[in-house]
Amino acid sequence: MLTITVTPRTTDDMRAFYGFTKEQNAALDRLLAAANQEMxxxxxxxxxxxxVAVALSQVGNAGGQPYWIWYGFSSRVEWCANECG
Incomplete structure (x- = not known):
């Protein structure tokens, strides 16, 4: 079972938490400019x-059946994104 915990952070929290450089802060400011809000x-x-509708439709899908079927598996398959072992 996959459990995801989302912890909300403000942009200022993120700047401090990740130790943004001066250049990274400037890039973030450009990305968050009001002119980019619609994008x-x-x-x-x-x-x-x-x-959001697709995400909400997956609430409670603990087994992930639609996804393993897409790849031709007949049942749930354990996997690892990195070299497992």
């Missing part, structure tokens, strides 16, 4: 909230 909303939420 971020579309990217994160889709034009009509499609991404």
């Amino acid at each position: 971020w909303n579309t990217l994160l939420y889709g034009s009509g909230g499609e991404i």
Whole structure:
């Protein structure tokens, strides 16, 4: 079972937590500029909230069946993104 914990952080929290450099802070400021807000909303939420709707449709899908079927497996398969062992 996969458990994901999301901890909200402000941008200022992130700057401190990850120790952003002067250049990284400037890049973050450019990305978060008001002129880019519509782009971020579309990217994160889709034009009509499609991404959020898909995520909500997966709540409770503990076995991940749609995903392992896509790859031709007949049952759940354990895997590891790195070299396991």
